[in-house]
Amino acid sequence: MRLHRNTPKVLRFHLGMLCWGGLCVFAGWLAEVTDRGWPPFYYLGGIGLLIWAVCGLVALSWTFHVDVDSSGLTVRCLGATTRLPWAAVEAVTVRKAGDSWSSPVLEIRLAPGFKLRRRWGAERAGRRTYQLLSLDDFTLPPEEVIAVLRRHGGDGRVDADEYLWHRDGRRRLARFLAEQAVAEPERPRPRRRPVTWAVLALLVGGLVAADGPYRDRPPAATSAGSDVGVAGDAPTPAGVASPVVGPSAPSVTPSRPVRVAAVVYEVIGQGRAYIIYRDPAQPSSVVLPAQRLPWRVALPRQPVDFVLVSASRDEHWSGPRTVRILVDGVEVCAKSDEGAYRSANCDALIPAG
Numbered sequence: 001m002r003l004h005r006n007t008p009k010v011l012r013f014h015l016g017m018l019c020w021g022g023l024c025v026f027a028g029w030l031a032e033v034t035d036r037g038w039p040p041f042y043y044l045g046g047i048g049l050l051i052w053a054v055c056g057l058v059a060l061s062w063t064f065h066v067d068v069d070s071s072g073l074t075v076r077c078l079g080a081t082t083r084l085p086w087a088a089v090e091a092v093t094v095r096k097a098g099d100s101w102s103s104p105v106l107e108i109r110l111a112p113g114f115k116l117r118r119r120w121g122a123e124r125a126g127r128r129t130y131q132l133l134s135l136d137d138f139t140l141p142p143e144e145v146i147a148v149l150r151r152h153g154g155d156g157r158v159d160a161d162e163y164l165w166h167r168d169g170r171r172r173l174a175r176f177l178a179e180q181a182v183a184e185p186e187r188p189r190p191r192r193r194p195v196t197w198a199v200l201a202l203l204v205g206g207l208v209a210a211d212g213p214y215r216d217r218p219p220a221a222t223s224a225g226s227d228v229g230v231a232g233d234a235p236t237p238a239g240v241a242s243p244v245v246g247p248s249a250p251s252v253t254p255s256r257p258v259r260v261a262a263v264v265y266e267v268i269g270q271g272r273a274y275i276i277y278r279d280p281a282q283p284s285s286v287v288l289p290a291q292r293l294p295w296r297v298a299l300p301r302q303p304v305d306f307v308l309v310s311a312s313r314d315e316h317w318s319g320p321r322t323v324r325i326l327v328d329g330v331e332v333c334a335k336s337d338e339g340a341y342r343s344a345n346c347d348a349l350i351p352a353g
Helices: 007-033 039-059 142-153 161-183 198-209
Strands: 002-004 065-069 072-077 080-085 089-097 100-110 122-124 127-134 259-261 263-277 286-292 295-298 302-304 306-327 330-337 343-349
Touching: 007 039, 065 142, 089 142, 100 161, 142 161, 161 306, 161 343, 286 295, 302 306, 330 343
Parallel strands: none
Antiparallel strands: 002 065, 065 072, 072 080, 089 100, 100 127, 122 127, 259 302, 263 286, 263 295, 263 306, 306 330, 306 343
16 A cells, blocks of 8 residues: 655645745845845745745655555655565654644654664654654545554554544534534624735835834744655555545544543633533533623533533623633643633543543
């Protein structure tokens, strides 16, 4: 089974970074000729983005793919091919990119004495760890990539439970919100102010209003990197069923027994809020419009695997406020906001205890 990189998607990302770099350099030139702003900031940021984008585009000229079979992995990267038997692969892990699961990275840890050719790896406890590619940058869906690796490498070697629980929780939350949107009438939304040309205003708008070269310096532009491999895509292999579609597909979501626990929901703040929370004993969500704050509800002990509470702003709003969830007296989720957001949402999957 061959796992290919989604080269068109990665190419679009680096072309976008190339455009941003050129825009930053242009903004630096404009700041210099008008004697406003701080030209070195724009020049340094633009040149950094251009170098990063060019290196990524050059790397795309090589083929990247991973062949997975019952005997091991074959990684083709930057013009070099490395054969790794399963005995050389201690673990295949799906890790966060920073603090978010928005772009999880596929990482492999090799046994002592093994290396991945033409690939830099961090050494930990005498073992080398390599980041192959973001799961979102494969041509197959993330769940199917994990299913292929587990089918040939075994569940004990492929660690993706935390990521799969996160995706399962997001699906449940999306399904819950969709059902709630059908059950509840839509409330009027506030009128938003125009944001046309907002991106250009971040780079150029401060230059016109500044009185001197060191006033109103814009924030540094940052962007998330991605580990890119090499070009040479091939069509998605046929005959591999998605592990999350259909009753006969292999399940990649870990099966867990349901925990019996007491749940407490809290919304701390002032004024009133539109509150929605999940009671496992109820067939649908519980809705409390214009609820006075602070608010607290304690549910009796019962089987529970997913908890959720949401507090939205209404006409009697007086922020800030915090939403909390406690399971058997232990806080499992807490979120706060201070007026910039219109709602605070808190949810968590409850493992068996």
